[in-house]
Amino acid sequence: MAYSPWIGNFKVNGRWGNYGTVKLLLDETMSGTAPGRLQVSVEIAAQGSQPEEFEVELFSNLNRRDFVRTHEPLADSGGPTSYWMPYRMSFQGRSFDNLVFTLELPVQKCGAYRITARYRSAGSDTWWWHNDFSPWPGQPSQRDCAVVVSPGKAAQARLYEANALTVEALAGGSYENRSTLDDFLSTHDFDGFNPFQLTYINKELGFNTLWLMPVFPNTQWRWDRQKWDWATNDSPGSPYSSRDYWSINRWLADNAAPARALELFQTLFREAKDDDLDVFIDLAFNHAGRDVIYGAGAVDLGFCSMQEQEEWVRQHRPSWCTRGTAFVDGHSVPYYREAAHSDFECAVWAPADRLNEHIWDDANVDWFFGDYSALGPKPGRGTDYWGNPVTHWDPKGNAEDERDILYSDLASDSETERLWQYFGYILPYWIEKSGGKLAGIRADFAQGLPNQLWEYIVNRTRKARWDFIFLAEVLDPDVIQYRLNRVFDVLTTKDHHLYRMNAVRMTDLFHSLEAESTLFGGEALVMHNGTSHDEMGNDNKWAMMARYAVTASIYGCPMIFMGQPLGLADKLPFRDSWANMYKAWTDDIPEREAVGRMYLKINQAREATPELREPNRYFLCLVEGGFHEEIYSVARWRGEDGERDAVTLVFVNLDTSHGNAGTFRLPGAIRLSGEYQARNLVADDPNRTLWPAARNAQDIYDNGIYVVFTLPNEVQYLKLVRV
Incomplete structure (x- = not known):
């Protein structure tokens, strides 16, 4: 559906906002100004028009988590206790013949938020939303931008x-x-x-x-x-x-x-x-x-009496459960988009919308959270619970649907x-x-x-x-x-x-980690x-420790299961x-x-070394070019707001039976100046310097870092210390 004028080219912090995601970290206990801000811009294509002919607003629930509710009618937004707020955007200039409007908002509270934009002609009561338009003819309508403000401790x-x-x-x-x-x-x-x-x-x-x-x-x-x-x-x-x-x-x-x-x-x-x-x-x-009960929380919310809290939900509130899926002529009838009307109608297996996958015999209540576009099986052909061929097609959407529509x-x-x-x-x-x-x-x-x-x-x-x-x-x-x-x-x-394979190689890890960054963004x-x-695990305790050393060197959250160190x-x-x-x-x-002591040393190094918990990284190649496939190698350093010389180089011997060695080149993106010594943060003595004499930055750039492992599964976290 086309309208004129058109609103789009939505950007948040310089990135495309159409179904975009911005991820920020925040410590709400910090005094002073909020550490994060959102820079938002949007364009209106209205050839020959002047900016004063339009009112343009950003519409968001950013920072409004304390007023959260399941839904809020549009007419109720914009008040002191509203969940959603409009913010007037200012004319910034022109991009070709488009009018560019901008706004900066502080980030003050952790939460999961969305932002979009809207405009109306001056004097009109009709708003046109960013989500009403398609970025290009034939493409889906534009969508909200998500803003995830996480506690800083998550990293x-x-x-x-x-x-x-x-x-x-x-x-x-x-x-x-x-x-x-x-x-x-x-x-x-x-x-x-x-x-x-x-x-x-x-x-x-x-x-x-x-x-x-x-x-x-x-x-x-x-x-x-x-x-x-x-x-x-x-x-x-x-x-x-x-x-x-x-x-x-x-x-x-x-x-x-x-x-x-x-x-x-x-x-x-x-x-x-x-x-x-x-x-x-x-x-x-x-x-x-199948026997899930109301429980004490339902009493607190007034959904049942104290005498009823032990009652089965499926018997007393079947509309909270998904209606069972039926199969007709090899096709799925999408009852998973409906609530059950009786105990008998409740889906037997969960999740009722996945048909030939994720079927659990003891998950016999599938909660019906409403109908939405991403509800349903993945598209294509598959098999049902009994192995019969089934065509998965639903005009309202499927598990991979990105329209983000809530029908209910x-x-x-x-x-x-x-x-x-x-x-x-x-x-x-x-x-x-x-x-x-x-x-x-x-x-x-x-x-x-x-x-x-x-x-x-x-x-x-x-x-x-x-x-x-x-x-x-x-x-x-x-x-x-x-x-x-x-x-x-x-x-x-x-x-x-x-992270449990004996045969894993540097290229495997590189491609996996880069694919994650491409999909989610580096933050x-x-x-x-x-x-x-x-x-499943790996009974080679030392190899699993070395694999953990890899995970602990990356921005994110390293994790083990209880039997891994054993x-x-x-x-x-x-x-x-x-x-x-x-x-x-x-x-x-x-x-x-x-083995336990090595986990402790790795974790202590991550705790004490800020650059290991920040996004900047560069996977290191040998001076002669290419990865050393049997040595995991990455450089970690602090961002512009951090310490200029905070650099740690992580090397892990992926070979489970032999030592290894190689000389690795540092890229110019790592900002070194002056002279340095190296300390291995996971050594028995993490304060001992490793080089016979200090090395200047140019020497490090020109000749690289020589690393030698005398043991399989050996780990080095080399902190470059400015002399």
Whole structure:
């Protein structure tokens, strides 16, 4: 649809704003002026017109997180307590014959925001929006620009993931031998077996963030495909299919009492705070167990009475659940775009919109968050749950749809709005229950919610804790990853396998990391890891330490799973058995301590070296050209606002059986002047200088840096120290 005049060429901080993403870091405790500002410009194509003929406004919820709501009618915007605000833009000049209008806005509060622009002719009541026009004929309409303002501490997170039922379980592999939350504590351990606790994570390994796998009660139902009937789900079943979002799994208490489980959960947060350790919890919001109940939060919100809080949601509020998908003549009937009307109509498996992938037998409630363009399976042909061929086509959109359209009505008191409010309350509830100490979440299958809902959840949560961190699991194609990057602080990498492969080479890592930067932008935080509850490991402890050294050298969030420093190759079958790590803890392995010390040194180096936590990087080539394929090599340095001479060069021997050597050239982009010495930050003595004499900057540029590894998997973090 064409209009005249036309509004477009939207730019934010010099980048295209049409479906663009701006990512900023902010510390709200800093005094003085806000460290970030948005420079926004937009053009109006109106040949022969004068600027005074138009009113042009930026329209945004930037900085308005404290007034967040599920929806706000346009007529309600612009007030003192409004969520959305218009800002008058000023005429800046002309670009060819287009009128250019600009505005600068301060960035003052962390949150997930959007900005767009609109204009109207002077004296008219009709606004035309940036989103009403297409950038080029035949292309989709222009869309909002996302602005993700993350807590500055998000770039400092070093994550250790643990399963509380497994990490310190005793030998035997049974319910009675499970580990419980007291096993994390130094003051409340009840079984006398205590090789693991919070101080191990922080003091012995140097991680500053504990990521707990889901701690809520999981469903007691599972669909048995062989018997084609419901079966019990207590062996122990997947914690990613919750039964109650508002209580702690009683299995996590030594006496299996819910009250004790909550008490230990709260004690864990107090001890973690004393150890300078943040705690994240893991949550699946897209789906839940068949027996998921209202829970205490629904009582607080007035959605049920206290007497009803144990009732199954699917039976008492089926409209919160997705209607089951039907198959007719090999085609999917898109019931996943509808709410169920009865318990019988609720989808049996989740996610109901993925058909031939991501089908979980114990996730038997698929939450219906409304109808939106990205709801649905990926386009193309596939198979259904039974292996029959299915054509995936839906005129309203699919999983890779980027139009960002929310079709559903969020009018007051609609069932969709109530469900959004229900999920928007979960994290503030647990922030309060943890004494304000819950620091973040890892969102399982994050692409299973519309971005508008995530925006609401993020901003609703940040009202309770401004520096809360949101980490998204998203493993699907690039367009889906990019969409989630528009609301989340941290994204997961797709290339986990690279960080556990013995045969990984420099070119592999280079292409992967550059592809991430191309997709997300250089300021996006990505979590890099080789192991997790979903990813197999590598029993070569030294090789996995070296792979971690790679992840810790990159802007983003390095992460390990609990068995990685112990040499566990198995991801541990947490769903189908009461797994334990007893043998890993008790076997006499002399090198375990040495491996742990290297994790500590790497983490201490990252903590103490600002350039390792900033975006600037340059992957180093040999002086004769090309990468040394068996040596990972990157230069890290501070930006223009940082210390001029803060430069660290990271080299990791990727060879798992031999030493290595090479001479690496430094690019002119690294600003050196004067004379330098080098120190290895991860050596036994990180203060010892490595060169016989100081070297001047020109000598370093001309002759490069010679690196020699005498051992496989060796790591050097070379800090260039100005003499």
